[in-house]
Amino acid sequence: MAATTSAIPDATINADPASADRRYVLPEDAPYLKNLEVLWTLDADLARRIEAIDEPYPAATAKTGVATIALPASAGGRVVQLHSKYDPIAEADRLVSSASADKPAIYYVHGFGLGYHVEALAARSGDEAPIFVFEPDLRLLRTAFELRDFSKLLSANRLGFFTTLDKAALLDRLQPHLAMFSLGTTTIEHGPSLQVAPEFHAQYKQWLAEFASFARTSLNTFLLNSAKTAENIARNIGWYVASPCMSRLKDRFAGRPAIIVSAGPSLRKNKHLLPAIQDKAVIIAVQTTLKPLLEMGIEPHFVTSLDYHEICTRFFENLPKTYGDGRRRLRTELVAEPKATSRIFAMLDGNVSLLGSNFAESLLREMKPNKAKLPPGATVAHLAYYLAEWLGCDPIIFLGQDLGFSDGLCYAPGTSYEDVWRPEFGRFCTPEMKQWDQIVRERFILRRIPDFQGRPMYTEERLFTYLQQFERDFLQSKRTIIDATEGGAAKRGAKSMPLADAIDAHCQESFPVDLSDHGGSRWDRTADCAASLRKRRDEAAGIEDISRQTLPLLETIRDHINDQNKVNQAITKIDALRAEMNRFGATYDLVTELTQKSQLSRFEADRRIKMAKLDPTERQRRQVDRDIANVRSVMEAAARFAELMDEVAASLQSDQRREVASANARGAALGSTPAGRA
Template identity: 35%
Template sequence: MPPAPPAADAADAAGVWPANLAALRRHHRAFAAELEAAIEDQEPVSLAWEASRAGPRVATRSTPCGPLALGSRFDPALEAARALAPIDDGEAAAVVLLGLGLGLTAPAALRRMAGQGRVIGFEPDLPQLAAVLAGVDATAWLADPGLHLFGPAASNAELTAALEPHGVELTQGTRLITHPVARRLHGEALGAFSEKIAGLTSFCRTSLATAMVHAAKTQRNLARNLAVYAAGATTQPLRGAASGRVAVCVAAGPSLAKNAHLLADAAVRERVVVIAAQTALRPLLDRGVAPDFVTALDHSAACARFYEDLPPLPGVTLVAEAACHPVILESFPGPVRLTGSDAAEAMAGEASAPAREPIPPGSTVAHLSVSLARFLGCSAVVLVGQDLGFTDGLYYCPGTAVHRVWDAELSPWNTLEMMEWQRIARMRGTLERRPAAGGGACLTDGQMTAYLQQFERDFAAMRRAGVRVVDATEGGLAKEHAEVAPLRETLAELVDPAATPVRLPVPDAEGLDAGRLRTLDRHVEALRAEVAELRRVCGAGAALLERMAACVEDPAALARENAKLAPLQARVRGELSAAHDLVGRVNVTGAVRRRRADGRIKRARLAGVAKLKAELDRDRDNLDWLGQACDATLATLGVAADAVRRGRGS
């Protein structure tokens, strides 16, 4: 254990500091390590403690400008409570504390959240915090599961890994509360952390909006692809198939034109695994490079343009998410494998192919390419064409399918360069300059920076697992946890010309498994009947809730109606659980609304009839959305039944 920081007296340090440090190590391991390193490496901060007029102790530290109190000498607890006054308990579900001060604001914020939100604490002055923790007992609030602590060394990847699971709270409402001493002494650090939080919130908002908007479309695509998913080739044979090899993940950013030709060298091409995003397939083929894999996940039929006029590609395997648009599977002129999907498994049931490990999904095909490289067991991942920005004022690599679509619109008054800029300018509201990989700055937008958040989280995990990540894009944004090097030098270093060529499994060309298709047909029909029954249960439950809302002032009548809900709830948890799980995958918006309503009720500390009315309103809204999701799921299962019968040739 590091020595105790200077405290009010030796007794404070001897008793309080070990307990606080133990709590930090137990609940905030990374932050505790950063704090201990700061104690070892930085000058300690000495605090002078005294009792405030209201009783709680307050500390003063010396600065070049004179003594500076960390809280009110009159009533520091009241000051902490007033700092939280701008928070709307009904809406804000996340509070960011920029500076922890005397450690009074954090527990007050946790009480305000009432277990239904997140409190994110950032402390730019770790020696000062160590001195505070040597003088006050913070073990209770340090152990609260709703608290997340970060120091100056926290990276975007660390923030994303810790807070992405709580994206609903972040997007519901995030309030920043700045400690005045931290603002005065560390304004620049607070600004940098605020930008990281803004970027993370934008990423979570994009992810949540995508899930809400595309939930029904995703299920519909799954239904149309269900026969291929259950009875076609899986990705399981690819698990570890390229262990120890180098993967080159190719995206279609503008910098791809600089170095894609280097992959055409046969000595290189045979000894690396080339994974191309679907947008990069055409530019690679035009340069004489046939990738090993093409990744796809687009939900829209517009992606068909990436597969137009392609030659037969028997040696190129399409690895697609099960929810991709079916036009991709219909158009690709080569073998196809679909990644594992919990949603598809729920729809396919026992008819699905043998268990397959899921490949972690991503926001884009480029994320899927990196995940596939990890699934293959590659020891190094090299990024090419992954700009995430508008290098040289361009959005796409020259020669992409989009440029072919634009051909009919080109003229001396509407050049390709003008159309590239128009595409960039669509996002003018979120355009910004960020550090570039080769130094300087690169223009990017909010969508690209959201993608960057996920990449940096993944790269950090890969490095911890011993996987080397090299950004050989030669343009675009700087990426945390990725080395930067030119592609030519990277290939010369990583590719051994004496190594044996890479050999990868290719799916058999035998078509779909007829036995699984028969089983799938029966399973889908059974699911349709269950979902129809769940819809009837939702209607009965909604009628009960209406009657309960009409008698909230009559406890006896309310109890009689409430007792009738129990059998319905038991059916949903029991015989209709599979149908409820499937419908829940469509009901993303309803689930988010329910979670937010739960938080508002808890944080508002309602009681009695007011609480009951709020809960009934929440439950009626929830059943309304669930019923709509049942209707959508029934339509989707009808599509699935038709697709399965087509697969069977009937």
């Protein structure tokens, strides 16, 4: 990096009276140059902004000879001493004394000061523990980087700095560490820094609490549903191959408005405006609203589904028999993630498109489907939003997306949820009473949030998590996002507007929404599909066999940990088995999708071992215990996976016959018979 000039205290510059041009040239070993050289490789934006600061703060010297500094408080005109005037290092050690190497994996530090406590924390915590620092004062960071050498700490790539209030950036940078949140977090508050910038730190504390809720819900949902998701994708593999790729729709409606219709309580306020704009916007319904819209005479252009549970079939039951001018075939295209329950695909008398999936692509790696993928969504509304972006729509208008309990209701009246509850309705149990009963049952996870007008309203933890994902997406989007729900939660990044106004501003021009190039589902590659699944079955059997051979060797190491000769002999055999297992790497990853809870346990055990200060024998003992548990779970998952492959391969042919027969019946009713297509 080129030499950097800076106006810094005379004691730290290489002054040369004979050359005024060199007055502010730093010596090659200056801390600032070392720090910025590393920072430019890790966070170029932060390095650029720090270098743009003209001068550091003036610093003082503590009794122990190290630097200290004082800054004005945010109010009252008083001065806050950021570090001890006597011994800043001892003070920092006391602040982080609760941290230890075998405790939480993630640390939040509010306030950097001159970094003494951050260095002390890094020394006390595990070598892999990320440390996120929240510090808004770039001039203070420049001062710290000029006075003290943090280059080794920065080079360890454990520090992440947040210097501006940016919730989208916070979510983006924390989400890759989601698994580590299962190990816990610890917050270190540098008290003087909180006095200097209280609003900044208060806001980040709120956002971190919100992210903790998001992380907890996301992780629990993933662990609970991962095996079911993998099983559903496998069972839907015939539809995955038969349906066309979503690449055909990329930017098809660029610059056209999209309206996403969700089933929140506020939907009842404005759904009557939709019939007039069916040809003036791309209408995307979540699965819950398909039937109510069809009953109103509105055929949405798309409907989204991703839920694995079979209760979702209720949203596709008893749909109207005819559409439009007496047509018997629905024009609405179902866009679904392949993890959705397979029963809905056959129930919908319309076209089906499945999104790309890494799991499905790996199952069928010989066939190379290469289907287009959209970002993973937590709900059908998220999927509808990602679909609108894929289509190129702008603006994207949300309707019925309350994400909370507007007017004491969970859902808009008339959805399929009322069909489920209908037997309970009567004089003393109205639909409204039943919905309020559902809310009250979840009172232990209720929280108050601001609604779209800034008033308090209730939501629950799961819906609040969905709100966090939407806000992250909206804040990153280059599209105009309009919240026309007229109820529900306030959504950062979306412009709140009545639907009538959004229609007047953006939905005045008619345009064709032609989806006829779908072409129907093709079922002519079923044999190739079954052949791929049988290969995966054989590979899973190989994984199970290698795991079975490995387990007693690991037990030998555990039982004879102090007999190095026996340990070495077992390790030699394990190394040979590991090399053999590597041949099944891609299928091994598929198998572990069926045992994600044990994979998380292995991850947690591994991180705790790495963070702990252990002697070699104890470290090896813990590693062996970790590996024994993991090998057992992989062996069981491989057996389950092989059975699943056999089941799906056997069912493919009957699925093909059923879907082709159904298509031929529809074709006959319309006066034509599709050949080899469904």
